[in-house]
Amino acid sequence: MIKAILVFNNHGKPRLSKFYQYFNEDMQQQIIKETFQLVSKRDDNVCNFLEGGSLIGGSDYKLIYRHYATLYFVFCVDSSESELGILDLIQVFVETLDKCFENVCELDLIFHADAVHHILSELVMGGMVLQTNMSDILARIEEQNKLQKQEAGISAAPARAVSAVKSMNLPQQIKDIKLPDLPQAIKDLKF
């Protein structure tokens, strides 16, 4: 079973948090913070497994993480999951994100947190791995997005126009793009 899936950036800002066991919000933030502290102090060339972390606790559990450019993807799993298997799963997850967002970068995760959740729910359900075949996952997501578009239909047009106008907040966009690590992020996420 997977107990939690966390994505946070190099500064510990959460970009996605999915807990398959209930913790209240304060606890969740504390777990994210602690996990970040554990993970961030490790070099990039050490192993991807980590024991300890009192909050998510128990000797049966371990953290399995991967570091992509500016983001850490951390899975907290128990002994019935294969360590290397989970590493592959993280890879599948990131590749799927890359396909869905076309060269995914941290900004995509920031602005489309809900979409990331929906993608994740096609991979993992209730802490158990649902699907690991990427083409299947992509097909499911595609179908659901289509469904959503159909529903929005013509009535959503004005809203979309407005949001497009809102998005033309050029200075801000430039500011976003100028994030120094962005090109690196894109480069690293291409597999």
Place this chain on the structure above:
Amino acid sequence: MALKMVKGNLERMFDKNLTDLVRGIRNNKDNEAKYIAQCIEEIKQELRQDNVSVKSNAVAKLTYLQMCGYDISWAGFNIIEVMSSNRFTCKRIGYLAASQCFHPDSELLMLTTNMIRKDLSSTNQYDAGVALSGLSCFISTDLSRDLANDIMTLMSSTKPYLRMKAVLMMYKVFLRYPEALRPAFPKLKEKLEDPDPSVQSAAVNVICELARKNPKNYLSLAPIFFKLMTTSTNNWMLIKIIKLFLNTVVTHTHKNTNSFGFYVSANAKIVFLFFLFRFCLLPVRTSAMSLLYECINTVIAVLISISSGMPNHSASIQLCVQKLRILIEDSDQNLKYLGLLAMSKILKTHPKSVQTHKDLILACLDDKDESIRLRALDLLYGMVSKKNLMEIVRRLLGHMERAEGSSYRDELLYKVIEICSQGSYQYVTNFEWYLTVLVELILLESGSRHGRLIAAQLLDVAIRVQAVRTFAVNEMATLLETYPVTAAPNGTMQEVLYAAAWIVGEFATHLDGPERTLGVLLQPKPVAGHIQAVYVQNALKLFAHLVGEAVRNREPAAIDRYCQKLHEGLRAYLSSADIEVQERASSVYFLVALLRESLGAAEQHTVPVGGLLELAPDTPATEGERDEPVPDEKTNATSGYANAAWNEIEQIASDLHGLFTSELNPVAPKAQRKVQLPEDLDLDEWINQPPPSADASSADGGSSDEDKFPLFLTDGAGRGGAGGERETNGGGGSRSYKRIEYTQEELDKMRQARLLEQTNNPNYLKPAKKKASAADYQNDGYDDIPIAEIALEVPLQIHSTKRSDKYLMDAERGSRVFVGKGGGSSSRKGKGEKGGSGKKSKRHGKKNKRYSDESDSESDDPKPLHVVNTVIELPEGAILSDTEDKNNADPNDPHRALDIDLDAPFDDDYPVEMKRKSANTNQRHGVMLLRDADGSTNAKATRAGTTDPSAEQQRQPRPGGNNRSSANPEPARDHTREKQKKKKKSSDKERSALAGGRKKQTSDNADTMMLMIDEEPCKGGNETKGAKVRTKKEDKEQMTKQEEDGKEKRKKHSKKASKHHHHHHSKRDERDREKAGYEEMPAQAGGNGTGGSKEAI
């Protein structure tokens, strides 16, 4: 209406959507909290609107805020509203929010049951899919119970997407509502052979999780898994299957070797061969390292589990270890880690094979990766032997000096102790060495969390290893003197002082300089209260010892000196803020005062107390000469004492000594549990009647003296200046003491002492005086620790190495001595045998000479210098191991409820609603076997019987059912008699059908025949069995209506069956019973479950 829609849309246009919210938060980095508070206000506004789109937009924003750590449970109701929308977009948002913020204890979940049910049966598969995804995160027991059937229906949906999700969802249902497992299991099994690979994978996943509990349920699925493994290419699923095998085979063998020993070993062998087969194929078929690793892992597990039954397993284990060595030497850190992880599994059963790779593991200790270092540490635990313990510990200590990060250092410390103390110190040969190591650890790690552990070790060694006690006591005395108390405030290392003080006091007879140590104990240090309390108590013990010595040597002067010392030393403790310290100090204080008094009486003139203590007027001798100067004790010596008085002193001294003489034996932690609770002890009863109401007590108050004295001194009454000593008012006319009054001088002295203490305390701001660093303290400690008492041939002190290294060097020198002495034939023989390094083999030879009767492996080990006392006070029949505790399942284990024996027959209290549903198809077949006369259905039923254990489970109670109807025959029999004639024809037919079925079944499996024969003798007891069933039924009268309905239905079946039986009853009773035996047969065969799997394999 249309206008409203348009208006709603227009409003929506200018509402903030999720992107706007995120952007806003990013733009307001400086006052994020304020901005978000403002947003939440807006969201609340939006939630009040009617438009679902607006609401869902608001909920989407809330979901984002939840991730940022804001509680959104207040919007639970709105989330449910959004979930119930017809539009997929909104539903998706709603369920996402619900999955993030609902939890099984949410009360709102009650409202969702019907809505979710509706969604699950939606025509749009994604509606149901989204509902399942959401539900999986917050499903509660109630929801599980109510929705289990709907989810089961989805398991046989036409859409693979839904089947896959439903299968996974069932696991969550089982966790919350374990009763669903049994009826759902056959269906789950079906899904293993689903045409869609994703559904297969999901089913494997679920069974893998289920197999964590009661894995033998799933052994019968082995053939299916075998098929999956050979056909599937889905790595993920293969890994899961391998994990599952690991769970089933290994866990099972370990737990149930006795009852299922044969069965499992047979199975395990099959699995084992199968795996070796797979193992060979793997590199060809796939390059996935993950799969390969899991295979190695499982092969190891299987090897370990069957190692007892297989003669040549050690070669295979060796092979595995070699493979793992390749992994560990790999440059990929992940593989290195996993290799070590797998190695630790082998270590548990085959420590020898791992020990040969000690070099590798020690090298891993130097790895830069903490995870790998920790794994390597784990391995070290199992690798130590008598021979290498000192060396390994030396390396660990060296690591500790270098290592960064307090948690890792703590872990190291813990490991050192764990390694040394394992198996009642079985590898420690020299306890002086071990104590030195402990003291080094104490000085090295002043901020450690494990102070208590070290303290326990010190106590344990001092108590249990008598030979080393003298050394321990003196070591502790030094530690007490030199330990820098001011060290790290958050650590628990101070606890060692507790142990040290206790050891010094308890084994005072071994002390070299008891008087000096008494002085150390009486110097108040800024340590925790409970430690100070032990100081006081053990100061008394030491004092008792000293006085005893003095009395023996007839040195009254010494006695007086000790009294004086104790009295002065106790002053600081008397004013301690800790109540325990205060109490003990005052007890000791007055005990000593008593002694002094009688001492004074013996001398015929009192020893003045210097104003410390004023004895009450009823001891006039004391009072009269209180202020006289201290006489010169030496001149008085013993001559001044009357013999009788001396005897009195002796008496007191021996009494005092007697308080502490009896030996303290270690008591097992479980000893208390074995003490029977006395029958007449009622812990709920009042020991003293509770005090009557306030009025009554105040009325009584005047008469009782005791009521005048409050239990606790009030500030005004007791705690004057430095107060804290006990004050007893002489109301009863007994001897009493007045309060101690400090003179100005003494107050000054105390102030001085306090100032001194403050300067030593790092928590006080102090004048710019340089304080000795912790390192200096340590060095001081090193130099102060006496080394002379260790009787060594060559007392050698090397400053560059640690003290504990001395022992290692000593051991090495010892071995070199062996080399010198043990030349000749034996050493040559050793060389020939081992071919190892000269030194090693020579020692080997020498030892062989000395302990020729010892086994080869043991003769390599150094001889233990000290023996651990393993006598522990333990009640009869109790075992030291923790087996009892281990059997009690962890109450927090979420899988605990799944410990269901699927092979066991159904109970009557089983929720029938579920059962009816699942068993509809299967159970009918089972029943038909008895009821129908149709040959074809019969055959079908038989087939179901052999492949589908659940059907057999359904059928298993059948004999019980039959018996039940014969046990309460009255209503049934009436019917039977009536219809006897009508049914005769059909029953004949049935009988022939039964015979046919019987043939098939019996030819199916020879084992079944055996079982059937076993069943025969039971026939006579049928009636009693039936009666039992009935009483059981009566017990369960509190059944729900639904359950009763179901039972009605089943009763019908049994009635019908009984009709047939009674039909034959009159004529061929005997033969009929025989037949009943045959009828039971398939159930037995199926319940066993081996038959099928064996054949298939």
